[in-house]
Amino acid sequence: MSGMRTWRVRTALLGFWLLPTIIGTIGFHLVPSRLNPSLPTAALFLSQFVMWGAWGLWTAVIWYVGDRVPFRAGERLRAFVVHLLLAALIVFVQIFVYAKTSVAFGLDEPRGFESTLVIGIRSNGDVFLVIFCAIVVAQMAMRWYDEWQAERVLAARMGEDLAQAQLRALQAQLNPHFLFNALNSIVTLIGRDPAMAQQLVVRLADLLRATLRAGDGQVIPLAQELEFTRRYLDIELVRFADRLRVEWPSGVMPAAMVPAFALQPLVENALLHGIARQTGAGMVSISTSREENHLVLRVTDTGPGLSADTTSSGAGTGLLNLRARLSRLYGEDAVLRVQDGATGGVEAVLRLPFVPEEMGTHRITVGASDVPATR
Incomplete structure (x- = not known):
């Protein structure tokens, strides 16, 4: 994908992660954390921004990889393997981003590496994987849309090219000098070779019909x-x-x-x-x-x-x-x-x-x- 329009769309989608940040902040206001119920609004917003804002970074990484290893004919297996490995890495890192941020703002209790990983997979692993897949599908949809638009433009241009080629061909055959000379030859042949004159008229008509059809x-x-x-x-x-x-x-x-x-x-x-x-x-x-x-x-x-x-x-x-x-x-x-x-x-x-x-x-x-x- 390329062009200013595509990058404007991508920037807007990166800004999308502010929405769950705001919703999460409101949620903690409505139901305060048991461990830290007096956490200020600014700190709540910052904690949610780190948790969800990380997905803005992951979105950029997924798009970068997707642009270089796209799901296209002949490359789908390779793209699937690459994205599967990338999904495992991002889900793993995001589990610890989520856990460490929660602990830093007093929203969760500290745990060891193994416990953090196991509980994170059980609590958020499926959600993180769905988010990853949604980002990949969104990128594929944008690429397909851009290719569809490009194909429409190309088809329109080629249709215009063909119409112009037909018009130029017809204009060449209707060129006054060409047509005058052809008709003059027909007139000349009528007296001395009527059969040839008739054949020439048929050829001229056939040529014009072939161009038009x-x-x-x-x-x-x-x-x-x-x-x-x-x-x-x-x-x-x-x-x-x-x-x-x-x-x-x-x-x-x-x-x-x-x-x-x-x-x-x-x-x-x-x-x-x-x-x-x-x-x-x-x-x-x-x-x-x-x-x-x-x-x-x-x-x-x-x-x-x-x-x-x-x-x-x-x-x-x-x-x-x-x-x-x-x-x-x-x-x-x-x-x-x-x-x-x-x-x-x-x-x-x-x-x-x-x-x-x-x-x-x-x-x-x-x-x-x-x-x-x-x-």
Whole structure:
């Protein structure tokens, strides 16, 4: 747990031990001690403050240990053993704090070590153990609440990221130049190739429908993401005509989940800053591979490269937003690099944790949180 709010709550809970101190003082006023009935109110309050105030110290110790040895999956047995030993130590010490304070203020008779321990366990051992457990449970409840709040914020941010990604994808497809060129190509084809014109209209409609019905899933199957990208490039192939060639992944494609609309900004970046800036024909290549526990997506182009166009360095809005989405989904386990290619052009490499496609309807662990991976 962290943050000013958490520490304010903890400070308030430490102050809670003033309540039993006050109640204990009132109790001795109503029923004075047989051994010292004339004990002043200030002395009564001080005795109760020492007895109950010690639990403020124990609370801080329990929280310190609980923060470092929390009850979490895979650590519960270790945490149980540590807290059990801590409970035995605190109950043992508190018995003597209670006894010695009572004797010091004349509220009880002095006893030997063994008698103090045995009578303390019989009289207060169960109460002290319940108090210890209550403190541990309170800390666990605060931690779970903080994690629940953090997960809600993370889910809200990722939902906003996805909505923005869908909007950017739709805006890219409705870009006036893109749409004008697509429609102009359709008009040109109507006279000389009506079948192709009709096919292009269908492709444009399919692309827009695919964008709108992508849903709210944070991750989708790689095959679906590639199909969406294919529909986008089908339109761009008409726009660039013989100036563009697309190379698709070959071989067996990994059955994995990827962030929705992850390839769109990479391909759009390759077209805008690569193919569109060269005079001759160019190629965009898309490849997928699995490297141990990671999925690697590559988009390369044969454009002028980063040295000739600083705007393609990966600092564009689309790529910045994609990096933000990757950080929220996978933490530091996802990496996006945009660099000059080995043989020219630009290479964008997206490296993700490999999540099998069969986990698409389950929750996937991302960083420190679990995020729904619905399709």
